[in-house]
Amino acid sequence: MQEVIELLSLSPPGWGGNLLRGLMHSLQIALGAFGFGLVIGLAGACGKLYGGPITRDLLAVYTTVVRAVPELVLILILYYVGSDLINKASEAMGYGRVQISGVAAGIWVLGIVQGAYATEILRGAIKAIPVGQIEAARAFGMPPLMMLRRVMIPAMMSFAIPGLANLWLIATKDTALLAVVGFNELTQETRQAASSTRAYFTFFLAAGALYLIVTLLSARFFARLEAWARKGQPSLRTVKV
Amino acid sequence: MTALRALLRPHRIVMIALFAVLVVWCAVTLRWDWIPRYAPLALEGLWRTVWLLVITVVLGFLLAIPLGLAQAIGPWYLSIPARSFCTVIRGTPLLLQIWLIYYGLGSLFPEYPWIRESELWPYLRQAWPYAIFALTMSYAGYEGEVMRGAFASVPRGQLEAAEAFGMSRFTKFRRIWLPQAIQTALPTLGGETILQLKATPLVATIAIVEMYAVASRVRQDTFIVYEPLLLLALFYLAIAGVLALIFRKLEERVPVRR
Numbered sequence: 001m002q003e004v005i006e007l008l009s010l011s012p013p014g015w016g017g018n019l020l021r022g023l024m025h026s027l028q029i030a031l032g033a034f035g036f037g038l039v040i041g042l043a044g045a046c047g048k049l050y051g052g053p054i055t056r057d058l059l060a061v062y063t064t065v066v067r068a069v070p071e072l073v074l075i076l077i078l079y080y081v082g083s084d085l086i087n088k089a090s091e092a093m094g095y096g097r098v099q100i101s102g103v104a105a106g107i108w109v110l111g112i113v114q115g116a117y118a119t120e121i122l123r124g125a126i127k128a129i130p131v132g133q134i135e136a137a138r139a140f141g142m143p144p145l146m147m148l149r150r151v152m153i154p155a156m157m158s159f160a161i162p163g164l165a166n167l168w169l170i171a172t173k174d175t176a177l178l179a180v181v182g183f184n185e186l187t188q189e190t191r192q193a194a195s196s197t198r199a200y201f202t203f204f205l206a207a208g209a210l211y212l213i214v215t216l217l218s219a220r221f222f223a224r225l226e227a228w229a230r231k232g233q234p235s236l237r238t239v240k241v
Numbered sequence: 242m243t244a245l246r247a248l249l250r251p252h253r254i255v256m257i258a259l260f261a262v263l264v265v266w267c268a269v270t271l272r273w274d275w276i277p278r279y280a281p282l283a284l285e286g287l288w289r290t291v292w293l294l295v296i297t298v299v300l301g302f303l304l305a306i307p308l309g310l311a312q313a314i315g316p317w318y319l320s321i322p323a324r325s326f327c328t329v330i331r332g333t334p335l336l337l338q339i340w341l342i343y344y345g346l347g348s349l350f351p352e353y354p355w356i357r358e359s360e361l362w363p364y365l366r367q368a369w370p371y372a373i374f375a376l377t378m379s380y381a382g383y384e385g386e387v388m389r390g391a392f393a394s395v396p397r398g399q400l401e402a403a404e405a406f407g408m409s410r411f412t413k414f415r416r417i418w419l420p421q422a423i424q425t426a427l428p429t430l431g432g433e434t435i436l437q438l439k440a441t442p443l444v445a446t447i448a449i450v451e452m453y454a455v456a457s458r459v460r461q462d463t464f465i466v467y468e469p470l471l472l473l474a475l476f477y478l479a480i481a482g483v484l485a486l487i488f489r490k491l492e493e494r495v496p497v498r499r
Binding site: 053054057065067068069070071072073074076077080081169173174175176177179180187190191194195198200201204205207208211212215216 | 250252253256328329331332333334335336337338340341344345347348349435438439440441442443446453456466467470471473474477478481482
């Protein structure tokens, strides 16, 4: 027990500080990717519902491919494509090769993956809004963006939140995959700590506990958010089918 | 016929033509000369991926049934452990679980002489038992939750009818409860099985040479980056398509009244 506490202590002989720094990186990437994914998802959902036939087909290809190919493979492809493009652009502008920050790369890669799932979730949620509300907004002559902000987003919140909560949990867990590209998030820091001290069980269990805390806290947060978004609506449990 | 007609709308013909041009461009300008050299290894990797998927899905599902049952109707001393197991599995990344099991158990076992002298030791020194164990546990954890809902959703009248016919508890479970629960869970199970397919490349990190590991090896040996990854993505798409087809056939076996 004494040994475990020493290994996990926050100051340098212990590795606790490294784990917490990894956790911070993981959360940063998860938050950024989730946000980026939401933006893509909102645009994608609107495109799928209101876009022309070509937009719709292209979006269908995007969501199908991203959801059928393993995240690990997508991460590698997007990582290489992204760094290649940026390097080509910077060389064309006369700068040398640039070092891409791990956080930015992680957000870009996971955001595109999250966007595909978010598109489907938000599309379902928008479709669940009673049509009359959108027609009423149109009848008042609201421009599309104002309609999105004032009517569609508030009205679809309660339908979208359960799916988005799941998506956020996937985002936190998918950050672990960036360890394979060698980025220093929680899982990678844990592996480094474990392999240099040979205390595999201690560190992997500690990291598992950290992930679990994040999961449980977010589940509680989203439950409250859902209760808030649903206020004034009849509870689902009492509805008789 | 309708599917064909849907494909022949003008904008789709243009898109298909563009896609064909892209494929031809890929075939001509990208480097594919590594394929003959790595083809046997790639086939072996494909076989290993499929085999890993089938074994872990079957074993995981067999474990998920008692897990779901324990959560749906079990007494507290069964339902609480089952629920915590599912929460822990679903709340932590699979990569972490695989590494915990492989490096953790792998460093623990050699310390016990009776394990080292047992018949199983030659197997325990390889990576695949750990990979199968980790993937099975993960599938069981996710599906335990799915099966809980499925067991709870079987209409009460069905079970009461079974009792009225004088079926024993086990017969009732085998003939009425389980088949109906599986039928309601099938769409979810199909999606989860595709997720499991997407989880298999993670075991490449513990030195199992499946499809993804072959692509990584090509990249390391020849410094060709995109071609193996594109081909790999295509293979995963194809397997996911086959899985979706199998599950649709399974679902169609029982007509649904809507």
